[in-house]
Amino acid sequence: MSALMKVDFWLLRWAILFIVIIAPIAGAVFYTDYSVTGFVIIFILALTLTQMDDKHKTRRFMLSLPLPLKLFFQARALVVMLIGVIWIVLEGFGRVIGFGDTHMAEIFIHASTQLATMFVLSPSVIAMLTLLKHPVIKWGATFIFYMMVVMMGTLMGVFTTEIFIYMEALGYILAAIILIFGILAFWLILMLANAIRTRVDLI
Numbered sequence: 001m002s003a004l005m006k007v008d009f010w011l012l013r014w015a016i017l018f019i020v021i022i023a024p025i026a027g028a029v030f031y032t033d034y035s036v037t038g039f040v041i042i043f044i045l046a047l048t049l050t051q052m053d054d055k056h057k058t059r060r061f062m063l064s065l066p067l068p069l070k071l072f073f074q075a076r077a078l079v080v081m082l083i084g085v086i087w088i089v090l091e092g093f094g095r096v097i098g099f100g101d102t103h104m105a106e107i108f109i110h111a112s113t114q115l116a117t118m119f120v121l122s123p124s125v126i127a128m129l130t131l132l133k134h135p136v137i138k139w140g141a142t143f144i145f146y147m148m149v150v151m152m153g154t155l156m157g158v159f160t161t162e163i164f165i166y167m168e169a170l171g172y173i174l175a176a177i178i179l180i181f182g183i184l185a186f187w188l189i190l191m192l193a194n195a196i197r198t199r200v201d202l203i
Contacts, residue, residue: 001075023086023087
């Protein structure tokens with residue numbers, strides 16, 4: 001799977017360079033507690049990789065490789081997720097050195113809910129853009145799902161932040177639970193997507 005991830009990292013090298021430069025600046029100057037920039041980046045990265053597949057007709061080639069089919073979804077989702085993590089870390093670093101008055105605890109709470117949302121978004125968007133074939137259904141369903149997840153993730157962030165303000169310990173616990181839920185959802189979505197893709201390829 002590492003070889004597949006290296007290919008996707010190379011395809012997205014421009015995004016990594018952009019993030020390394022822009023994320024600290026965004027964190028220092030434009031950061032808000034309810035930033036959705038990371039979610040937009042996840043969507044753009046997933047869209048870029050799947051559109052490259054469509055443009056260069058790589059699906060047939062990938063299916064011919066002597067690798068388990070499930071590795072392709074896993075590698076792609078992990079690459080997108082890792083780049084999202086880079087954004088959050090560098091954005092948080094920018095917030096620490098920025099102009100605003102912030103605390104590490106607040107950054108941790110916000111990062112936890114953002115990561116949980118990204119864990120749901122990355123495999124879901126990749127799976128929907130890959131498996132859905134009808135253009136209207138593919139774009140409509142993907143966009144609606146994306147907006148719903150972003151809205152729910154933002155609301156979770158707001159709720160967790162408010163809890164943290166009044167009950168700090170409970171805020172930490174809630175943030176950890178949300179993050180664990182996101183990680184579990186990531187792998188469950190990948191398993192479901194792989195099961196559907198295997199069935200489609202067999203048909």
